[in-house]
Amino acid sequence: MAPPRALSEFVAEANEVLETLAHDVAVLDAQRGREPEPELLNAIFRAAHSLKGLSGMFGQERISSLAHHLEDVLDALRLGKVLASDPLLDAILEGVDVLTLMLREAAGDAPSEDTGRRAASLAEAFARLASGGQVGAADVLDEVGIDPAVRSVFTEYEEHRLRENVKKGVALWKVRAVFSLEDFDQRLAALNATLKPLGEVISTLPSSQPGDDASIAFDLIFGSARPLAEIEQAVAGVATVAQLTEKPVPPSAPRPEAAPRKPAPRLELSDVSSPELSAWPLSSGSSGTTSSPSGVMQGAEPSLRSLAQTVRVDIGRLDALMNTIGELLTVRANINRLAEVARQAGATPLPKLWAQELQKESRALERRLDELQGAVLDVRMVPLGQVFDKLARLMRRLVRQSGKDVHFEVSGGDVELDKLIVEELSDPLMHLLRNALDHGVEAPDRRIAQGKDARGVIRLTAQQLGNKVQIEVGDDGAGMDETRIRQVAIERGLATHEATEELERRELLNLVFLPGFSTRKDVSELSGRGVGLDVVKTNLARLSGLIDIDSRRGEGTRFVLTLPLTLAIIRALIVAVGDRSFAVPLNSVTEIVSVKPAELRTIERREVIEVRGQTLPFVRLARVFGLREATNDRHFVVIIGFAQERFGLAVDALLGQEDIVTKPLGGRLKAVPGIAGATELGDRRAVLVLDVGALLEELKRPQVAVG
């Protein structure tokens, strides 16, 4: 057994490789039906290969074995021996899932039999897929006529790429360049970069005809549909271009000579058990010193280096760092205050000047601290793609199981969010996507009957809007059925018949977020939606996020999630009730108004105010928290927008805005309704942070509930 330290290193590193793998496989999956990009296949192949090597090194036999099978299949795929068929892609997706599971089990959980079974059947499937389905065709390379001596130096992969190019009717060229030994690597790379936009560099062979001792010549085997003149112009002064094939163009070009070249020993890419492969030479012409344009060489070295230039950091350490910065900001505020006092009180000019200097320095300190804070926040940001990739894989499987025809579109994976938020998002998003599939998109026949495309669409998109991120889960399905929602709400005793009669469509839709609106076992009988949506809402509220529904009968449903970029620091409005202060997260504040007591109205004895023609509930914070109410000649009303609802929160005074870090109340006071936590302000006092979502829930509960 590897010592724990080594194990944790393995898990971390393998996780990284697996994430890369999963990402690329997701891209591959998205291109289903098209011919896979060779670069992409190579990248996936390399990742599988690294994973195999890595897990083998750490004695993780289960992972190593499955990765090996995966690698075989990918190798066959990339060599064109098998086609990227649906079953094959499905097996690869499943492979990524099982590998992820196995890694998790290696990290701590006990190996489960289920995973073992899945792996075993997968290994079988891989073996079948890798060997079967030979793409039998006459060798096109024979037809175009390439010197057998030249052909003999190609690797199987290179030969496959040649064949693919010929099949596409792309002309093959030999680009010869002579570089000085001193800088040939950079210049070769530059040449590759020049050629890449024009076509595919299939192989780089050190040439048999070096110019002199101080230089080295290369033949780049290049497939391009562009006219010769264009290629020649692109590489003018660097290289010469010649036709590689004898046909269809007459062999006017000088025949390449297969003179002996320095054979570079190279590792077998994989031990594919195909006899065909073992017939190919182990050594190829590619020199080990050149950077291989096809990317095969990197795969050949089971690299021990990490794939990325990154440092993995426990998020807890970043939190600690944030805390320290917060403390420093407090210290700075104190220094500033002292300086201010000294400046005001200083009777003699000297301390006065000195205090001014101190204040200046203190401001500089603040700016630097702000930068530091920003930098730490930046470190916490990760792309949403981390979650989107996983969701895409899961959706692929769910769609298959559902028997519905659904196109799953994902975009905005590059939008970055705080790591903690991204992690917490996967469950709510999963929920919404599952709902869209189960209850949103109709069965194909029903869709056709309604004049829609038989294939449904589920979209997962993200975009950044200022300091917020909006994530949308949408479908083009049946939309929500208000009548059904009303019925269920009454059945469940969540609302009275009378109450629902008065609700507008929008409010009615929001009933699905009520706890107990729907339970798992109702999935089949519910034509609408609402499976555990209360959980989604709660999860989002914890992230200071909002959720909005937009649903049209027959056209589909959209859930729009709005999230802050980071939870670590939020901007808050500090308000006062009597002598107590509270912090209200600014992202939920839509505006602040001032009303006179005479302007208040009541509806069924509940106070309301009118803001821009809209009547909103008026909630006195003092009353909510049982504090003494001051008699004000006017109320400051903070208009809180949460999800689709808005209400006015009356306070005695507004004290200003602050950047705050919300901390949980000590372990024993976890669940105080209406309080999200506490934060410290400049004077070190703890100030309670309001949980506006919870306050809103309270506000609504007595209205709709109790029949």
Next chain:
Amino acid sequence: MARARFDQLLERFFYRPEEPVGAWLELAPEIAEAVEDLEELPEEFLAFELSTETYAVPIGAVREILKVPVVTSVPRVAEHVLGVMNIRGEMLPLYDLKQRLHLETAPPRVTGPSDVPREARVVLLKDPEGDAGILVDLVRGVVRLPLSKLEPAPAMGGERRAVAGLGRKDGELYILLDVEQALA
């Protein structure tokens, strides 16, 4: 239930390493092993005053002793929760045991140093459910209590569950607190 809990605690208090136990062992050689198995025992207590009574908690349960900081009261929590304190960036609740133990019915709300006498302190207790502070009138210091002489609290009603036992030394009565129960 409470009784069983007391017995358990008393059992732990009962043995002092430096106490001569030879005589016992002769009487009951089979317990010799069991005695060795016992972990390091709490025998030092932090004693403090609440109203007119003297209470004590095992010294191992004390995280630190603080001057009373600014306390932010929290709405909608139990009466005996005075609020939260900001202890070097950490938010910790402060409990008023006088209410919890029914020593006083309606003590004045404490919001900061100005509301309490100069000697008052906050004793921060370590607890698996989350550390918490208790407000005490005066810290007496560390006492070593002869564990063999601990007695159960007499059944008189009230919040006896929070009392683990009674200890006597030099004519003083120390009420041993069960931290977990006292903060519940």
